[in-house]
Amino acid sequence: MPNTSQKAIHFGAGNIGRGFIGPLLVESGYHVIFADVNEEVIRQLNKQVSYDVLILDEDDEYRNSISDVSGVVSTSDDIIKSFADPELDIITTAVGPAILEKIAVTIAKGLHARREAKQGSLNIIACENMINQTTALRKHVFDHLSDDDKAWVEENVGFANCSVDRIVPPCDPKDSDRPLDVGVEGFYEWVVDQGALQRTPPRVHLKGVKLTTDLDAYIERKLFTLNCGHAISAYLGFLKGHTTTDQAVRDPEVRAVVYGALWEEAGAALIFKHKFDEGEYRQYVEKIMERFGNPRMKDEVTRVGRDPLRKLAKGDRLLGPTEMALVYGLPTDNLSKGIAAAFLFDYKEDKQAVDLQKRVEKEGIEKVVADITGFEQGSKEHGKILEAYKELRKKYKLKK
Numbered sequence: 009m010p011n012t013s014q015k016a017i018h019f020g021a022g023n024i025g026r027g028f029i030g031p032l033l034v035e036s037g038y039h040v041i042f043a044d045v046n047e048e049v050i051r052q053l054n055k056q057v058s059y060d061v062l063i064l065d066e067d068d069e070y071r072n073s074i075s076d077v078s079g080v081v082s083t084s085d086d087i088i089k090s091f092a093d094p095e096l097d098i099i100t101t102a103v104g105p106a107i108l109e110k111i112a113v114t115i116a117k118g119l120h121a122r123r124e125a126k127q128g129s130l131n132i133i134a135c136e137n138m139i140n141q142t143t144a145l146r147k148h149v150f151d152h153l154s155d156d157d158k159a160w161v162e163e164n165v166g167f168a169n170c171s172v173d174r175i176v177p178p179c180d181p182k183d184s185d186r187p188l189d190v191g192v193e194g195f196y197e198w199v200v201d202q203g204a205l206q207r208t209p210p211r212v213h214l215k216g217v218k219l220t221t222d223l224d225a226y227i228e229r230k231l232f233t234l235n236c237g238h239a240i241s242a243y244l245g246f247l248k249g250h251t252t253t254d255q256a257v258r259d260p261e262v263r264a265v266v267y268g269a270l271w272e273e274a275g276a277a278l279i280f281k282h283k284f285d286e287g288e289y290r291q292y293v294e295k296i297m298e299r300f301g302n303p304r305m306k307d308e309v310t311r312v313g314r315d316p317l318r319k320l321a322k323g324d325r326l327l328g329p330t331e332m333a334l335v336y337g338l339p340t341d342n343l344s345k346g347i348a349a350a351f352l353f354d355y356k357e358d359k360q361a362v363d364l365q366k367r368v369e370k371e372g373i374e375k376v377v378a379d380i381t382g383f384e385q386g387s388k389e390h391g392k393i394l395e396a397y398k399e400l401r402k403k404y405k406l407k408k
């Protein structure tokens with residue numbers, strides 16, 4: 009039975025916070041304090057004190073009630089007080105990579121308050137789709153600490169990187185009185201760097217968490233497979249006029265590119281680098297294709313493709329596996345098509361998509377591809393992406 013005297017603060021009461029990390033913390037015995045800038049969500053959390061997570065698999069549906077939760081506005085002084093609470097044991101985040109810098113200011117103030125109150129150690133785990141997200145958060149937090157606070161944090165706070173995998177699209181709650189309910193797939197995987205937690209292990213075993221000493225392999229496997237394939241299906245699906253990623257991956261043309269990228273290119277590279285068992289890795293890819301195809305997720309291509317510049321960053325889900333495949337002399341044709349499609353993600357409600365289109369218009373696609381990918385004009389890889397880009401423009405009759 010959960011012992012609810014222990015507390016967790018989770019920054020970001022959005023899809024992944026309410027649909028994945030929050031519920032696992034509750035099941036592990038924590039009272040979860042959600043911290044968010046969205047005052048309406050916080051008001052509702054404190055009013056309801058519970059919400060439902062709907063598991064929506066293709067062949068199964070059930071509901072888990074999540075209780076023992078509360079909310080605090082992340083910009084208020086109350087959050088700082090919560091840091092000084094002796095029962096606080098763990099802090100997690102799921103706010104988006106760009107927001108880590110903002111919440112770092114609050115976390116630094118909170119850690120200062122905890123030190124002043126002479127309270128004990130704790131762990132911080134950022135759960136963002138980003139390699140070494142907690143290390144990035146730690147750097148931002150340290151920018152706001154005094155030397156004495158830094159020394160205390162070094163001794164008392166574990167900052168653990170992790171890999172988080174569960175598809176949680178925005179939910180359209182059937183019951184308007186329960187706007188916090190969230191729809192998720194049954195599958196989840198939360199893998200945490202054990203070494204970083206050793207100094208200050210969480211007081212309770214985190215349910216559903218896999219602790220590892222080889223986090224890089226898990227992170228690359230997830231980002232270069234799940235997120236890579238999802239992004240390619242979103243960008244190609246968007247061009248073909250599909251609304252959701254399940255529609256996109258059921259389209260044989262899109263499916264062939266996604267599967268080719270995941271198995272023959274990114275997958276083959278990951279197997280080489282991390283010595284994954286080929287049979288197990290193939291099953292991993294099959295399972296991911298099945299998850300993408302779940303029609304009950306209704307995951308919009310515009311959500312999955314959001315922030316194309318972030319997704320086109322070096323080392324992220326598209327260029328990361330491409331560079332890895334090139335190291336092992338593997339093909340990259342399908343990955344190049346996915347990258348080319350990302351350059352064509354002309355979605356007016358996405359700021360990064362708009363900025364990218366403006367850059368292409370002003371500077372020309374040749375230069376922008378070179379600047380963003382790092383593949384020099386005239387190189388084989390640059391040529392491949394450009395050719396795919398031109399073919400896609402022609403195929404979908406896109407105006408100049």
Ligand SMILES: NC(=O)C1=CN([C@@H]2O[C@H](COP(=O)(O)OP(=O)(O)OC[C@H]3O[C@@H](n4cnc5c(N)ncnc54)[C@H](O)[C@@H]3O)[C@@H](O)[C@H]2O)C=CC1
Nearest residue numbers: 020021022023024044045082102103104105136137175176
């Ligand atoms: N949705 C998904 O399936 C998955 C998402 N992720 C990652 O989780 C993170 C969050 O994604 P989602 O939950 O989908 O996004 P979301 O937009 O549903 O949730 C983000 C939450 O953060 C809050 N927020 C924004 N600025 C804040 C601030 N300064 N202080 C406190 N809260 C703030 C927002 O109000 C929102 O409630 C991202 O890094 C994403 O890549 C990882 C795995 C799966």
Ligand SMILES: O=P(O)(O)OC[C@H]1O[C@](O)(CO)[C@@H](O)[C@@H]1O
Nearest residue numbers: 137174175176234235238312314
């Ligand atoms: O949250 P991001 O990084 O914008 O990317 C969306 C991706 O994240 C997920 O929501 C969860 O990994 C996937 O569904 C999708 O590939």
